[in-house]
Amino acid sequence: MQWLTSICITLTLASLTHTASAGVVIGGTRVIYDTARKDSSFSVSNTGTSEPYLIQSWVENLHDSNKAPFIITPPLFRLDADQENTLRIIHTGGQLPVDKESAFWVNVKTISASEKSDSNQLQISVKSRIKVFYRPTGLPGDATEAYKALTFTRQGRQLKVNNPTPYHVSFFHVRVGDKEIQNAGMVAPQKTLSWEIPPDATGPVSWQAINDYGGVSPTASAALQ
Numbered sequence: 615m616q617w618l619t620s621i622c623i624t625l626t627l628a629s630l631t632h633t634a635s636a637g638v639v640i641g642g643t644r645v646i647y648d649t650a651r652k653d654s655s656f657s658v659s660n661t662g663t664s665e666p667y668l669i670q671s672w673v674e675n676l677h678d679s680n681k682a683p684f685i686i687t688p689p690l691f692r693l694d695a696d697q698e699n700t701l702r703i704i705h706t707g708g709q710l711p712v713d714k715e716s717a718f719w720v721n722v723k724t725i726s727a728s729e730k731s732d733s734n735q736l737q738i739s740v741k742s743r744i745k746v747f748y749r750p751t752g753l754p755g756d757a758t759e760a761y762k763a764l765t766f767t768r769q770g771r772q773l774k775v776n777n778p779t780p781y782h783v784s785f786f787h788v789r790v791g792d793k794e795i796q797n798a799g800m801v802a803p804q805k806t807l808s809w810e811i812p813p814d815a816t817g818p819v820s821w822q823a824i825n826d827y828g829g830v831s832p833t834a835s836a837a838l839q
Contacts, residue, residue, distance in 0.1 A: 637695075665726060718748065
């Protein structure tokens with residue numbers, strides 16, 4: 615019986631400074647799609663010295679895997695060692711809110727493109743994701759300052775944050791006193807988000823957000839209402 619010669623493994627990776635799959639690096643942790651422009655772009659680099667990769671990319675909805683109203687060009691290409699390519703995200707139409715941001719996932723799948731050999735080999739497929747924020751022109755306020763407008767309330771062991779702005783706010787950390795909320799996530803525009811906190815968590819709430827460039831904001835704090 616001939617053994618299986620390749621196995622595909624899919625992983626999701628993320629970091630605050632860049633997203634990397636094997637020798638492939640995505641230039642940034644997020645893409646801002648400004649509707650004043652006809653497209654937006656991000657780079658993909660092969661930092662390896664010898665191995666080529668096949669790069670496949672697409673956009674999907676944030677909360678399900680349904681197709682989003684965007685295409686990426688080129689959708690599939692070979693990226694040789696020590697090379698970089700720029701991918702363009704294009705809105706294909708469809709009604710999206712004009713009074714607030716919309717968020718989607720950009721998926722980038724990396725597959726080894728090495729020449730096949732007669733010996734058994736482990737072929738690894740790695741999928742990385744970054745967010746794309748579709749930002750209509752003319753939104754009030756400043757996206758980099760949106761985290762300052764958040765308000766927090768506590769009811770028993772529930773901590774709730776309200777985002778009155780038209781921008782998404784991605785948290786770097788949220789703390790009540792010295793108790794940190796794990797995987798705080800992101801609060802959508804004009805929405806609320808709740809977390810369960812330890813019963814002994816006391817004191818003011820403090821938080822930091824991740825900005826458009828993947829950097830971290832200064833710490834904001836407030837007394838709990």
